[in-house]
Amino acid sequence: MIRGLIFDVDETLVYYEGYTLKSWYEEVGRPAMERLGVVLDWETFRRIVKGELSRRYVERFGIDHVEFWKAMDRANRAYRERLLREGKIKPFPDVEALGELRNLGLKLAAVSNASQDNTELVLGAFGLDKHFDVVFGKDYSYLDGVKPSPYLVNKALNALNLKPGEVLLVGDSSNDVLAGKNAGIKTVNVTRFERVDGADHYVENLWELVELVKKMLGT
Template sequence: MLRGLIFDVDETLVYYEGYNLRRWYEEVGRPAMEKLGVVLDWETFRRIVKGELSRTYVERFGIGHVEFWKAMDRANRAYRERLLREGKIKPFPDVGALEELRKLGLKMGAVSNASQDNTELVLKAFGLDKYFDVIFGKDYRYLDGVKPNPYLIKKALNALGLKPEEVLIVGDSSNDVLAGKNAGIKTVNVVRFEKVPGADYYVKDLWELVEMVKNWSSHAPADR
């Protein structure tokens, strides 16, 4: 029986006009690294962010990895605050479906690879935080626990008091799909930009997700 949903945040619930990782690296990440006296070339930075290299990799340059990534997150905070002021971060037009999902009695969590404060920043900016029982950004105690690692998903699952078979992961990217599979949870790909291979279900928007959940509920066996 479906009892909960765990959502990705960026590019699933909100989007960033003109954003891509390479541009962020050039405009935000690289200048922040230069202040630390450490600069990762683009390909190394991309591989770390995509999970191909450990986030501890930066320690070979003589800096603690937690210190390094906290500095990146501070730079990202300033970047997000600027985009919010400029109106360049926006919620997708279907986020009103979150209220309908709450009405269905589901427990809901939000999980992001961004830091806790950066995740909360964008959710609170649009009043979306009120829909979630738990919100988790990356954990500085285990920085390699970001998606597709299942660590954050399992953390949300435990906080919600739910079992893997009672939950769906909802996201836009391959990281979301892989994190769900690694946690033993079925996944729903919201096809914002492209269809991600390997998801268990596909929806064109969150309203279609509402209809899917309602359809399941109407066919669920009564509790005995």
Template sequence: MLRALIFDVDETLVYYEGYDHREWYEKWVMPALRERGIELDYETYRKTVTGELPRSYVERFGIDHVEFWRIVDSVNLEYRKRMAELGRIKPFPDVDALEELKKMGLKLAAVSNASQECTEFVLNLFNLRKYFDVIYGKDYSNLDGVKPDPYLVKKALKALDLRPQEALMVGDSHHDVLAGKRADMKVVNVTRFGKVEGADYYVNDLWELVELVKEMLED
């Protein structure tokens, strides 16, 4: 029996107009690192984000890796605040579907690779926080436990007291699909930016997700 949905946040519920990962890193993060005497090129940083290198890899540049990621996340929060001021963070027009899902008696969780503060900031920005029973950003005690690792997804399942079979993972990216599958869950890929191989279900938007959930609850 389906009892809950676990959502990705960025690019699933909200998006950032004009966002470019490399540009963000070089314009926002690199200056903050240089202030602390750290030189880290974009490609090395990218590999730590995608999981090709562990997040602790940055310690060879002379900084504690937890401190490093706290710096990155504090910069990211400032970036999000600035983008919000400029009106460049936007909710997808179908986020109202969250209210419909709540009316159906489902529990909702949000799980993001961004920090807890960054995740809550964006959800609060559009009054989406109220829909979620559980929200988890990256965990500084387990920094490699971000998607595609299932750690955060399993943490949400545990908080909701649910078995993997009782929830769906919903997201837009390869990392979301892998994290859900590694947590033994069925996964819904929201195909805003194209299909990701390996998902169990595909929907164009969150209203299609509502219809899918209704069918599942009727079975």
């Protein structure tokens, strides 16, 4: 029996006009690193973000990895605040479906690889935070716990007091699907941008998710 859902945030609930990871690296990430005296080439940065390299990798440059990623997140905060002012961060039209899922009596969590404050900033900007029982961004005490690691997903499970078999993880990326699989949770790929191999279910939007959940609940 499904009793809860864990949602990714970026590109699942909200989107960023003109955003790609590489464009963010060029505009925000690389200048922030250079101010710290660290230069990661694009491929190395991509591998760290995708979880292929440890976030401790940066310590070979003589900087504490926690302080490095906190500085990157401060730069990301300024970037997100600017995009919000410019109207370039927007919720998908179907996010109203979150209210319908709440009406079904389900517990909801949001889990993001962005920092806690950056995640709360974006959810709060559109009033989406009201739908969630818990919100977790990356944990500075264990930075390698970002998706595809199951660490943050397990934190959400514990906070919701639910078992893996009682939850669906909903996201847009391969990291979301892998994080769900690694936590023993069935996954739903929202195919806004691509169809990710390995998901248990596929929906085009969150209203289709509502119908999927209703079928699972027998309502």
